[in-house]
Amino acid sequence: MEQEAPFLKKYVNMKFQKVKVNESFIPTLEDEAIEVEHLLAEPKNDHVSVDGVFHFDENLEKCLEMEDNPCRFECGLKTNSGGLDSNTTQEGDDNLKFGVFNGMMPEVDEVGNLHSTNGLSTACEDYLLDVEFAEKVPDLDYIPRGGSSLETSSESHSPGFSGSDNTAVGISESSTASIPVPECQNDIPDKKTTCEFHGALRSKCGCQARVKGKMQLNGPTSLEVPNLDKLENASNLVASGMFSNDNEKDIISNHGLTPGRTSFTSTNVQYNEASPVRQGVKRKRFGRRDVLTKSSVEASKVGTLTQKRLRKPTKRYIEEVSDLSSKCIKGKRKSSTTPSKDKLLGVRSRNEHHQMGFRRLKSVPREEPFGGASIQAPFGLRVRGGVSKNHASLSRLDSDEESSPEESEDDSETTIRSEKGVDRRKHQRLWTLSEVIKLVDGVSHYGVGRWTDIKRLLFSSSAYRTPVDLRDKWRNLLRASCTQLQSDGEDEQKRKHASRPLPIAVLHRVSELSSIYPYPRERNSKLSRSGHVTSPIPSTSKGTPFSLSRRAIPR
DNA sequence: ATTAGGG
DNA sequence: CCCTAAT
Numbered sequence: 256m257e258q259e260a261p262f263l264k265k266y267v268n269m270k271f272q273k274v275k276v277n278e279s280f281i282p283t284l285e286d287e288a289i290e291v292e293h294l295l296a297e298p299k300n301d302h303v304s305v306d307g308v309f310h311f312d313e314n315l316e317k318c319l320e321m322e323d324n325p326c327r328f329e330c331g332l333k334t335n336s337g338g339l340d341s342n343t344t345q346e347g348d349d350n351l352k353f354g355v356f357n358g359m360m361p362e363v364d365e366v367g368n369l370h371s372t373n374g375l376s377t378a379c380e381d382y383l384l385d386v387e388f389a390e391k392v393p394d395l396d397y398i399p400r401g402g403s404s405l406e407t408s409s410e411s412h413s414p415g416f417s418g419s420d421n422t423a424v425g426i427s428e429s430s431t432a433s434i435p436v437p438e439c440q441n442d443i444p445d446k447k448t449t450c451e452f453h454g455a456l457r458s459k460c461g462c463q464a465r466v467k468g469k470m471q472l473n474g475p476t477s478l479e480v481p482n483l484d485k486l487e488n489a490s491n492l493v494a495s496g497m498f499s500n501d502n503e504k505d506i507i508s509n510h511g512l513t514p515g516r517t518s519f520t521s522t523n524v525q526y527n528e529a530s531p532v533r534q535g536v537k538r539k540r541f542g543r544r545d546v547l548t549k550s551s552v553e554a555s556k557v558g559t560l561t562q563k564r565l566r567k568p569t570k571r572y573i574e575e576v577s578d579l580s581s582k583c584i585k586g587k588r589k590s591s592t593t594p595s596k597d598k599l600l601g602v603r604s605r606n607e608h609h610q611m612g613f614r615r616l617k618s619v620p621r622e623e624p625f626g627g628a629s630i631q632a633p634f635g636l637r638v639r640g641g642v643s644k645n646h647a648s649l650s651r652l653d654s655d656e657e658s659s660p661e662e663s664e665d666d667s668e669t670t671i672r673s674e675k676g677v678d679r680r681k682h683q684r685l686w687t688l689s690e691v692i693k694l695v696d697g698v699s700h701y702g703v704g705r706w707t708d709i710k711r712l713l714f715s716s717s718a719y720r721t722p723v724d725l726r727d728k729w730r731n732l733l734r735a736s737c738t739q740l741q742s743d744g745e746d747e748q749k750r751k752h753a754s755r756p757l758p759i760a761v762l763h764r765v766s767e768l769s770s771i772y773p774y775p776r777e778r779n780s781k782l783s784r785s786g787h788v789t790s791p792i793p794s795t796s797k798g799t800p801f802s803l804s805r806r807a808i809p810r
Numbered sequence: 811a812t813t814a815g816g817g
Numbered sequence: 818c819c820c821t822a823a824t
Contacts, residue, residue: 707812727818
């Protein structure tokens with residue numbers, strides 16, 4: 256990261272480099288290559304699905320020629336992304352594509368690390384990105400990007416990109432998360448390894464080691480988790496393209512499979528799915544914490560303070576805390592009227608949390624000797640991105656879905672950085688483009704009513720985002736689409752400049768969906784507007800919206 | 811337990 | 818996002 260310039264340069268030349276690298280690597284990875292090929296040839300699940308789905312572009316083909324097997328794969332992916340929006344109009348297409356890209360871009364940083372989890376998506380993305388850029392922006396000035404890597408100067412960037420507005424928009428979103436292009440470079444070798452989605456391969460070639468090293472290099476930041484999420488995201492995105500094809504399953508299976516193969520993956524898995532083990536650990540922690548707290552409280556004179564806090568544990572607080580424990584205690588506590596037990600626990604933990612916060616301020620490490628440190632870390636992490644970052648490396652355990660992939664970073668920042676004023680923080684995560692897309696896809700699949708399902712399937716990785724959230728977001732999207740689509744061109748520009756640049760492609764999709772699955776109540780206004788939009792099921796939409804929505808859901 | 815609707 | 822009412 257430090258030497259951005261060189262990296263950037265490299266990146267720019269990446270396509271060329273890629274080839275070179277590949278060649279050089281090939282000898283080393285011969286086995287791998289073979290394996291990969293084998294996989295490709297073989298009708299493996301993952302592979303098949305992907306292969307079947309994707310068509311190769313001319314460009315892609317070229318790519319193929321130049322590059323090795325791995326390349327092939329990637330190319331395919333790229334195609335896929337392109338194919339994503341078959342339904343939408345061309346414009347939409349472009350937009351969508353870009354959007355997808357954007358969504359992925361953040362991943363780029365971490366992609367390298369994680370191909371293990373979902374090698375497929377990751378690697379592909381990277382390559383994809385690469386290819387795409389090469390195609391579209393031969394000159395591509397990364398410099399600006401690099402300079403603003405931290406910032407979301409998406410707009411500024413956009414012009415640079417072959418003048419596709421959409422791109423700009425998408426980028427802006429993703430750009431929030433610093434786009435460390437340089438990383439790509441690092442990744443390349445890893446990719447070369449073509450761990451791809453075949454964990455087995457990786458293990459063979461010893462990719463793992465490499466990956467690890469990389470991680471270290473990258474730093475304390477826990478990339479793994481994000482990656483995982485990303486993975487999911489990516490897969491989802493991809494899936495979205497092929498929803499009709501039922502690829503979902505494939506993807507899912509993919510997820511499941513991948514983890515098992517490599518140790519590395521396994522870690523991820525832990526975070527990803529609330530594994531029983533993890534839960535157990537957490538519980539333990541809680542218990543301990545309780546004890547500790549008690550004693551410590553008693554001993555310390557802070558008792559009064561504690562009491563105060565105790566007395567008024569805001570729901571929010573509890574929720575937040577429980578958020579962490581949500582997986583542990585799952586289900587029960589969610590409702591505000593939680594049973595006394597849970598509540599108590601939550602309160603206590605919260606209390607602790609408060610104390611901790613204070614403690615931190617005062618720098619009073621009382622719990623450390625007992626291993627309180629470990630405890631602390633988790634909570635801090637839990638609190639939110641900013642804090643967690645530092646501890647992340649240490650307490651990876653805690654970081655579960657919560658620290659979401661790409662979004663986590665920006666969101667966390669946006670959320671609130673006040674560690675100390677823990678109470679004040681409001682938990683709200685900005686919706687990233689990828690999330691929105693996911694949501695839209697989900698709606699398109701399941702219909703409007705089934706938020707739980709959507710949540711389960713598409714947002715399983717993100718602990719936050721309750722079904723209600725999804726619904727709300729959808730509502731908002733509808734509104735947005737209405738207003739925006741209503742007044743097309745003129746406002747568009749404005750919209751772009753707006754803080755939340757929602758890709759019009761997405762909006763279009765939303766509007767489409769809205770026409771298909773009218774949202775209760777809102778549909779009236781919407782219908783009139785959305786009429787102009789292509790609606791696959793026009794007649795139904797007007798007639799009986801309710802039934803439609805229900806009907807749309809083919810369980 | 812989920813969803814819809816409103817704040 | 819949060820909360821409440823309705824199913």
